[in-house]
Amino acid sequence: MAPPRIKSSSRERSGVPPVALPRPGNARIALIAFVAAGAVGLTSWWATRPAGGPEGSPASPTAHSGAVEPGARPGAAVEGIAARYRITPASPAWKRIHLERGPSAQDGSVDIALLHEPTSASFSVKVLRVANEALTADDVANTFVQRMRDGMSGLDETRREPFPGRAAGGVVVHARDQKDAHRVELMTGVFVQDQIGYHLAGIVPAEAMAKVRPEIEAMLRSFEPPPPEPPQRALPERPLALPAPPEPPAQRDGHDLRRIEPVRLFMEARRAAAHGDYQAAAQIQHWAVAGGADGKYDLACYYARAGQLDASFHWLERAAVEEGVDPDWAARDSDLEALRSDARWATVYPYLARAGRYWGQSGIKKTLLVLPKGYRTGKPIPVVMGMHGLGSQPEDFVDESVQRAADALSVAFVSVSGTLPRGPRKFVWSESPARDRARLDEALAEVRDRVTVAPGQVILIGFSQGGQMAAEIAARDPRHYAGAVVMSPGSVTELSLDGVPRSPELAQRRCVVVVGAGESPGNVRLAERDATRLRALGAEVFHKPYAEQQQHSFSPDFDTALPIWIRYILGTGPRPR
Known part of the structure; x- marks a missing residue:
């Protein structure tokens, strides 16, 4: 039996904590969840600020506990500190606040805060690195809506509203705080450029939204991100180029x-x-x-x-x-x-x-194909698609055990590099189900001249980040995918099968979800949550925490279990044990 395989040296978040590894590794850590955290935090800050007067009256500037600058000159843009973007206040009534507490006290990414004194509305800009160029602003806005629904008790409604001429997702959120003392509306624009996310949020008393909404829309439309950085057309020279250190003793x-x-x-x-x-x-x-x-x-x-x-x-x-x-x-x-x-x-x-x-x-990518011995193109056979972990590569799913499974089951294995390259041997998945699904479709098209896929008999198998994406993609299109093997799932954007609809086809599918009982509690919780969610959607699920597995790695019996899992999902073998 091959030694346990550590398939990812990166940190991924599954639930709240990161994967607990002795070494964090070097894969990029995306921060898409800023959308939800920022909106919830800013909304809470507005709703819990000290009142400036009787109920329903505008709050005074001192209620925000920060210095207030004089009113903006008409047409004069305010320049962001962190990213040199520009935004134009709609009227002199919007005054910049230098916050001494509130969101900026705990989160330096809140770059600009404005106060609209007549209505007590506020407007802020939050800046964070997205580090995931495959996610559009629309993807981020979708995440925002879901996180708002999950994270805010008393939420009345969320709905999307497009902003014409802008590559952004527009969202209006009606929210009520737990004590029902304040009712606010949140209107936000999300912009993504050059791996920087800009989250613009206008928070307004519900009774004042109609008065100030045109001005908020005008400020959203006025947003000017900094010009994109020029492409890096060649690898840079090492600036230090220090000589290699002496070899340590062997x-x-x-x-x-x-x-x-x-x-x-x-x-x-x-x-x-x-x-x-x-x-x-x-x-x-x-x-x-x-x-x-x-x-x-x-x-x-x-x-x-x-x-x-x-x-x-x-x-x-x-x-x-x-x-x-x-x-x-x-x-x-x-x-x-x-x-x-x-x-x-x-x-x-x-x-x-x-x-x-x-x-x-x-734009580098890899697609690796393992065919059963003696296979001839034209014969439809099942295909198992391997999805590696964060910061890893498709070689994870290409070895002797995979070849043995291909020969024994007459299935093909297609191992795919993640959507986003981070180096010649490091790739990550975008965690946009549509974009990562497109990468899988692209890989199948690359091998179409060498293997004929049996309709509806594609199985996804993934580890860590790839495991979560295998579950997300297979559950969303059960007509195309026979099921998924989800190993030690992890996610940067905290995906947990949100928004997957029930369907008659999904109720006929089978999935395998495995994890090491000694892994990070976040991985264990996400595996349990995935199994529970898939069952609630009607799928049949085999879920197993391995008591003896203490590391974030492939399951200890992977070589022998793989054929059993595949037969189970295809309906040609018994339920695993």
Whole structure:
């Protein structure tokens, strides 16, 4: 039996907490959930602010506990601090507030706040990196609506309203706070450009919305994002280009590390790091990388923790161009704190950003095909499509066990790189079901000349982020997909099968949901939530937490269980145990 496979070295959020891994890895962490969090937080701030007068009267500026600037000059734009965008207040009645508490006290992403004194309406701009160029503003607005529905008790209604001529999702939300003391309406525009999300929110007393709505719409239309950055047409040169550090000893505890399988070394390095022995972790990880394993970013982190900064900078620069590095994560990864305190970081961080931009615009993709031995094109057979984890690659689902399953079951395996490239060997899924489904369709089209797909007999199998997307896509189109194998599901945008409709076809489908009982509680909860939701939608579900599985990895019996899962979903075998 092959050793346990760690298929993702990234952090993904499933529910509330991130995946608990000894090493966070280097996959990009998207922040789409800002839409809901921002709207709920801003609405709560407005509703719970100190009243400025009797019920129904406008609140005074001091109720917002911040300095209020003089009224805006007609036609004069206000420029954002963080992203240099521009927005034009609709009238001098809108005055800028420098908040001393409220949302800005806990969230520096609230960049501009305006107060409309006649009605006590407020208008704010929230800026956060989206880091997911495949998601449109419309995708983000959909997420916003769902999160508002899930997160705000007393919500009366949500509805979408388009803004003509703008690539944004317009939303009007009618909300009532828990005590029913205030009723507010929220009108927001969502804009996405260059991996930056702009969330513009107007929060108004319900009785005053008709008076101030035209001005809010005018400010939404006036929003001018900064010009897009020019494309990065070539990989940047390493600014430091430090020489490779000396090779560490190849001998450890009587073993020659050069003779040990790289995946085992990768896991041993993580264990050493988890125990705080970063010198040992760097030694072991070095020989894992020398043996062909990914993990240059992890190696940079181990060296940084061990205080060997030159070695850390060397491997970090190489990781950016050879594997892919998330610059935003590197800028806050606690393992690289020593590098960020070094004067050279000011030179290296822009390099990481340029390399990331290059890979994001590269359009690279991979589609791998495994056919049963003796197969001839033209014979319709089932197809199992592999969806890897965050920051990983399609090779996850191509090995000897997959070939054995293909031969035994007469099925084909198509392993697909995620929608968004982050490096030559690192991809992520957009978590937009429509866009990720399009990537799967594209992959099937690529192999159409080599395999004939049996109609309705496509099974999705995914791990971590890929596992959640397998569930999301298969549940939304049960006519096309026979079912899904969902392994240790994880999600950056906290997907949990929201908005999937019931259908007669879904009631005839089967799914497998497995997770390690010792994984992050968030992964365990999401797996249980997926299983419960799929059952509620009518699907038959086999759900198994593996008591002996403590890591975020493929299930310990993956090699033997895979054929059983496939037969179960296709209806040709018994229910797994």
